[in-house]
Amino acid sequence: MLVRVLLLIGCLIPCSGFTENIRIGMSAAFSGPSRGLGIELYRGSRTYFESVNRSGGVNGNSINLEVLDDGYDPVRAIDNTVKFMQNGNILLLFNYVGTPTVTRILPLLRKYSDRNHLLFFPFTGAQPHRQPPYDEFVFNLRASYREETAGLVEHFAGLRRKRIAVFYQIDAYGRSGWDGVQRALYARGLRMVAEATYRRGTSFRQSMKAQVEILRKANPDAVISVGTYEPCAAFIRDARDAGWNVPVANVSFVGSENLLSTLLEYGTGRQTDYTRNLINSQVVPSYEEVSLPAVREYREIMNRFDMQPPEWLLKEQYKPLPYSFVSFEGFLNAKLLVEILSRIQGLPARDGLQQAIESMESVDLGIGAPVSFGPQKHQGLNTIYYTTVENGKFVKLDDWSRWKQ
Amino acid sequence: MIVSRLLWKTLLKLTVLFLLLAVATTLTSGWTLRSRLTEEFRSKGQAISNSVANAAVDVIISRDASSVQALIDQYGEIAGVGYVFVTDSDGQIIAHTFVPTIPENVLPLTPNQRSAAIQEIKIQGSGNHIDISSPMLAGLAGTVHVGMNRDVIEAHIRDAQRTLLLVLAVVFLVGVASAYFVIGRMTGPVGEAARVARAVSAGDLTVRIQSRSKDETGELIRSINRMTESLNGIAGKMQTSGSDLVTIAARVATNSRRMDAAMQELGAFTGDTLVSSTQISNTSQQLFRTMDDLSRLAEDSALLAAVGKEGLGRMENTVARLVDLTAQLSGSFAEMKEKTNSIGMVTTAMTKVADRTNLLSLNAAIEAEKAGVQGAGFSVVAREIRRLADQTAVSTLEIEKIVSGIQSAVSNGVDMVRNFSDEVRLSESEIRNAAQQLSQIVEKVQALSPRFEAVTQGTLSQSEGAESIHRSMILLNETAEKTARSVDEFQEITIRLEDAARILQNEVSRFRTAG
Numbered sequence: 001m002l003v004r005v006l007l008l009i010g011c012l013i014p015c016s017g018f019t020e021n022i023r024i025g026m027s028a029a030f031s032g033p034s035r036g037l038g039i040e041l042y043r044g045s046r047t048y049f050e051s052v053n054r055s056g057g058v059n060g061n062s063i064n065l066e067v068l069d070d071g072y073d074p075v076r077a078i079d080n081t082v083k084f085m086q087n088g089n090i091l092l093l094f095n096y097v098g099t100p101t102v103t104r105i106l107p108l109l110r111k112y113s114d115r116n117h118l119l120f121f122p123f124t125g126a127q128p129h130r131q132p133p134y135d136e137f138v139f140n141l142r143a144s145y146r147e148e149t150a151g152l153v154e155h156f157a158g159l160r161r162k163r164i165a166v167f168y169q170i171d172a173y174g175r176s177g178w179d180g181v182q183r184a185l186y187a188r189g190l191r192m193v194a195e196a197t198y199r200r201g202t203s204f205r206q207s208m209k210a211q212v213e214i215l216r217k218a219n220p221d222a223v224i225s226v227g228t229y230e231p232c233a234a235f236i237r238d239a240r241d242a243g244w245n246v247p248v249a250n251v252s253f254v255g256s257e258n259l260l261s262t263l264l265e266y267g268t269g270r271q272t273d274y275t276r277n278l279i280n281s282q283v284v285p286s287y288e289e290v291s292l293p294a295v296r297e298y299r300e301i302m303n304r305f306d307m308q309p310p311e312w313l314l315k316e317q318y319k320p321l322p323y324s325f326v327s328f329e330g331f332l333n334a335k336l337l338v339e340i341l342s343r344i345q346g347l348p349a350r351d352g353l354q355q356a357i358e359s360m361e362s363v364d365l366g367i368g369a370p371v372s373f374g375p376q377k378h379q380g381l382n383t384i385y386y387t388t389v390e391n392g393k394f395v396k397l398d399d400w401s402r403w404k405q
Numbered sequence: 406m407i408v409s410r411l412l413w414k415t416l417l418k419l420t421v422l423f424l425l426l427a428v429a430t431t432l433t434s435g436w437t438l439r440s441r442l443t444e445e446f447r448s449k450g451q452a453i454s455n456s457v458a459n460a461a462v463d464v465i466i467s468r469d470a471s472s473v474q475a476l477i478d479q480y481g482e483i484a485g486v487g488y489v490f491v492t493d494s495d496g497q498i499i500a501h502t503f504v505p506t507i508p509e510n511v512l513p514l515t516p517n518q519r520s521a522a523i524q525e526i527k528i529q530g531s532g533n534h535i536d537i538s539s540p541m542l543a544g545l546a547g548t549v550h551v552g553m554n555r556d557v558i559e560a561h562i563r564d565a566q567r568t569l570l571l572v573l574a575v576v577f578l579v580g581v582a583s584a585y586f587v588i589g590r591m592t593g594p595v596g597e598a599a600r601v602a603r604a605v606s607a608g609d610l611t612v613r614i615q616s617r618s619k620d621e622t623g624e625l626i627r628s629i630n631r632m633t634e635s636l637n638g639i640a641g642k643m644q645t646s647g648s649d650l651v652t653i654a655a656r657v658a659t660n661s662r663r664m665d666a667a668m669q670e671l672g673a674f675t676g677d678t679l680v681s682s683t684q685i686s687n688t689s690q691q692l693f694r695t696m697d698d699l700s701r702l703a704e705d706s707a708l709l710a711a712v713g714k715e716g717l718g719r720m721e722n723t724v725a726r727l728v729d730l731t732a733q734l735s736g737s738f739a740e741m742k743e744k745t746n747s748i749g750m751v752t753t754a755m756t757k758v759a760d761r762t763n764l765l766s767l768n769a770a771i772e773a774e775k776a777g778v779q780g781a782g783f784s785v786v787a788r789e790i791r792r793l794a795d796q797t798a799v800s801t802l803e804i805e806k807i808v809s810g811i812q813s814a815v816s817n818g819v820d821m822v823r824n825f826s827d828e829v830r831l832s833e834s835e836i837r838n839a840a841q842q843l844s845q846i847v848e849k850v851q852a853l854s855p856r857f858e859a860v861t862q863g864t865l866s867q868s869e870g871a872e873s874i875h876r877s878m879i880l881l882n883e884t885a886e887k888t889a890r891s892v893d894e895f896q897e898i899t900i901r902l903e904d905a906a907r908i909l910q911n912e913v914s915r916f917r918t919a920g
Contacts, residue, residue: 009595
């Protein structure tokens with residue numbers, strides 16, 4: 001009786017019925033050419049947290065996703081991380097977007113290892129946080145770029161497309177994808193025939209004709225593109241405008257729907273179909289596969305809540321997507337996090353997190369692939385899903401034979 | 406201009422000096438900066454290269470290219486670093502910062518090295534670089550290459566040189582300004598002397614220079630002052646003479662102009678007179694002819710007057726006879742009047758008889774009445790008598806009337822004759838007067854004729870006189886014209902004299918004299 005009264009009084013002031021707030025920190029791109037990634041990832045996670053909070057939270061505690069914008073800039077990502085670590089009681093870091101950003105905050109996690117700061121499910125497939133010395137501070141859900149690129153090389157090689165060129169962002173992310181392709185080719189005794197780069201922050205308006213010329217000169221059978229949607233769309237635009245219809249494969253980080261909408265918008269009123277011969281590797285299943293329970297749930301809560309980033313964060317105009325691979329990944333990240341937190345008795349604390357997640361075994365997120373973690377296994381999923389564009393939509397790619405040569 | 410020329414010369418020298426200085430400084434600073442900065446860049450590149458080599462060695466061994474990339478990305482942001490790339494032990498590039506791709510000419514740099522090296526390399530699209538390489542684990546793990554951009558060095562040098570030149574330009578301007586003032590002070594008196602000389606050459610002899618100095622320039626100035634003063638004296642005198650001359654010339658000119666005017670007037674006058682004399686000559690000839698005519702006319706008139714006088718004499722006689730006749734007629738009428746008056750007296754006596762008879766018949770009638778019927782036959786006689794008396798009275802009255810008519814008619818005729826007689830008498834005296842006057846006229850006309858003759862003679866001689874005047878006038882006119890021409894010549898000469906005097910005065914007046 002007494003306890004109940006105290007609870008009531010305690011709850012009158014700070015929260016609306018919750019015992020405590022679980023505060024998690026997210027630093028991502030909400031501005032600049034890659035803002036679509038940060039915004040969509042946030043929306044997927046935030047919408048799931050909203051639905052959890054509305055149905056009573058995690059063991060009576062609400063989940064509060066706090067966001068800061070780093071604009072895909074490593075230095076700002078470090079600043080944001082320091083803010084999260086020093087000010088306020090942040091339980092964990094969550095949903096960081098980008099390889100150059102994540103790669104640069106890793107030493108911070110190591111420096112403050114005594115405070116048990118962990119990074120959960122960053123939106124990057126790069127290698128540094130998947131191997132020593134930083135792998136112990138980071139938990140991933142998605143497969144790595146190495147796996148994505150290896151998968152792509154394998155498929156192209158199977159189609160006798162062995163002359164592979166790489167178009168990539170000249171930073172840790174691009175290098176990660178480049179390295180993945182290089183390794184996969186080496187394993188088959190092949191060599192990369194050409195490479196071309198662009199600088200991070202390049203927009204769709206800028207020309208990629210020089211890069212197209214460099215790669216085309218080497219006459220590759222396929223181009224693997226490791227970048228973000230605006231420059232990758234610009235590359236595809238300039239390649240197709242030059243009459244070069246080589247298959248272009250993008251990795252998951254590109255932001256598939258943003259890439260597609262950019263190309264569709266540009267193609268409106270023009271003769272060329274810029275969406276032909278496009279392959280996108282994904283690390284989550286398509287949100288069109290409604291047979292999967294997670295897809296159904298995702299679609300339902302996206303329809304019901306559809307949470308947007310706070311107004312103050314959005315400096316530039318952005319048109320949110322109804323569904324996307326990125327927001328679906330955000331949804332899955334949030335769902336896995338809630339699953340982990342719900343297994344902790346009482347209010348979750350930083351020092352108990354690692355043990356909680358490493359004890360996860362065969363968790364069913366509803367995507368038909370069980371998720372397991374362990375002390376030596378800090379990556380939940382390894383499956384790569386391939387998609388292509390048909391009639392202006394991403395569809396599951398099962399039959400690669402159209403590119404056989 | 407002496408001052409400016411001197412200044413120009415100084416400025417030219419100053420400019421040459423500064424240009425030399427600018428070139429020398431630019432070259433020296435460029436050379437120094439280039440060598441220093443190159444050295445600086447080399448050591449900077451070396452430091453970066455070593456630091457990447459040390460940091461990357463662990464990562465290279467674990468073969469994670471993206472970690473190496475993250476590492477070199479940080480160094481790539483340092484100012485002056487053009488590129489960074491890392492090769493593995495096989496010389497393969499495993500991470501780099503090149504956009505849009507690896508330049509072909511860095512590939513020869515990649516063979517594995519065992520020691521640090523510095524080379525110059527030109528990268529297409531981004532200029533000259535100093536390539537500094539550091540081997541990792543003595544080349545067993547690979548090599549790190551750092552390209553320091555020489556264009557950055559050149560930009561630094563250009564900046565420094567620009568600043569240097571700016572400072573030099575400011576110093577140059579200050580130098581120019583001070584040269585201007587110093588030279589201005591030095592060449593002030595000389596400039597002043599030059600100014601005076603210019604003024605004198607322009608004719609101003611009033612200028613003087615204040616000279617305080619006792620050196621050569623002071624002496625120069627004093628000499629100039631003395632020279633100017635003596636010039637001033639000479640010019641002053643010349644000016645006075647000149648102006649006198651001008652006055653005289655002006656006066657002569659005025660007089661000659663007046664004379665010319667007078668001569669012109671005279672010419673005009675003689676011309677007019679010539680015309681008049683011609684007219685007079687013509688007129689007097691006409692007059693002579695007229696007088697001749699008139700003289701003949703006067704003679705004719707005298708003849709006619711004589712004839713008229715005779716006529717008048719005859720008319721006088723006729724009128725005298727008419728007066729006589731009238732007097733006779735007047736007597737006849739007076740006789741007739743008397744006779745009619747006596748007829749009147751007879752008729753009056755008859756009237757009285759008739760009245761008495763009438764009265765007697767009336768008394769006889771009354772007495773007959775008183776006698777009654779015996780008186781009847783008497784009454785008839787009385788009545789007859791009365792009727793006779795009445796008839797007599799009536800006849801007498803008629804006679805009286807006729808006599809009275811005759812009387813008034815005679816009376817009228819007497820008056821008329823008297824009037825006629827009066828008028829005839831009046832006419833007679835008037836005719837006589839007229840005859841008298843006419844004879845006077847005739848006399849006068851007859852007396853006039855010889856005078857006309859005299860006048861005609863006079864007119865003839867006058868005409869001859871006018872003719873001779875006319876001839877004289879023509880001669881006079883010719884003489885006047887000749888004189889006018891002489892005066893014109895004289896005037897021309899005077900004008901020349903005047904001009905000469907004025908020119909002289911102008912020349913002299915250029916000198917502004919004092920005193």
